[in-house]
Amino acid sequence: MNLPNRITLARIFMIPLMMIFLLVDFDFYPSPIQFGDYSLPYNQLIAVIIFIVAASTDGIDGYIARKHNLVTNLGKLLDPLADKLLITAVLVSLVEMGSVPSWMAVVIISREFAVTGLRQVALLDGSVVAASSWGKVKTVTQIIAISLLLLNNFPFAFISIPVDVIFIWLATIVTLYSGIDYFVKNKHLLRQN
Template sequence: MNIPNKITISRILLIPVFIILLSIPFDWGEWDIGNAVLPVSHFVAALLFIFASATDWVDGYYARKYNLVTNLGKFLDPLADKLLVAAALILLVDFGMAPAWVVIVIISREFAITGLRLVAAGEGLVLAAGSMGKLKTASQMIAIAALLLHNFPFSYIGLPFGTIMLYIALFFTVLSGYDYFVKNWHVMRDSK
């Protein structure tokens, strides 16, 4: 297994740690950040989320630079992103920080694209993520990090940056899903 795939697997292994940080009521205190209060556990979870998200860029860059792109990597990398984003969004709904309907749309799109990829894999095809999908992933990760940080540093001016980014992520999620299905509809049409 090459280094980019090991980095991707490490991102997957960080997800349970992230979930534990947000699910267990650690009493590490909280910080006043303007018009909001930021629990230290949310701050630590946000740092872990940002680190895990950054590994997405690192493994892709490394794989392309050293010509280590593999079918396993094309499959695992978007899967790791989907698992990390879904875990974070579900926890944000639980905290009342993200609307459930937005999260349902985002996760539904991910299931639909995964289904299309599975059909393609059955036909011997690997569908890599496109540029729209990368934009969708980036906007989702920015939104989640901002929400986990309770809009810091924008909390000092009362700007709901995380919520704004979440709706931008929703837009790119729907748009990229549509684009992905249009470009790859032949896989469904021609499947046996």
């Protein structure tokens, strides 16, 4: 197994660890980080660090695979799967924590599955649905939104601007738009099948 695939697998293995820190209530956690009205439990801080590390490996594994000509079929399967598992796991966790409305999580997750289905149809047709610029914007807005939500809107909590809420709305809108964009640009695949 090559290095990019190992990095992708590491991303997948970070997901349950992140969820444990987010959702399991251990009695031995120290008191939360406090700055005036702002509070962040240590377990949540550890979870956001794991999330950011996991999310950053997405670009790293792809870059290494392309630069060193290590692109494999396993990597083509695992990389998007790892991305979807990471985003789905953290969104479900945020819904359970009461930080994200369930309908937003459903919209974002549904788009991910729909585009994956479209890619599968394309593969059966012998073509590839390439990543779009809107798909990349979607990924960045999702990562920023999730990071801000996990950090309880740090540092914007000090100036009372709900940037985390603004970004999850933006991520939802961009996610929906990018999904529509994929289907409009590849509608020929749906007509043929």
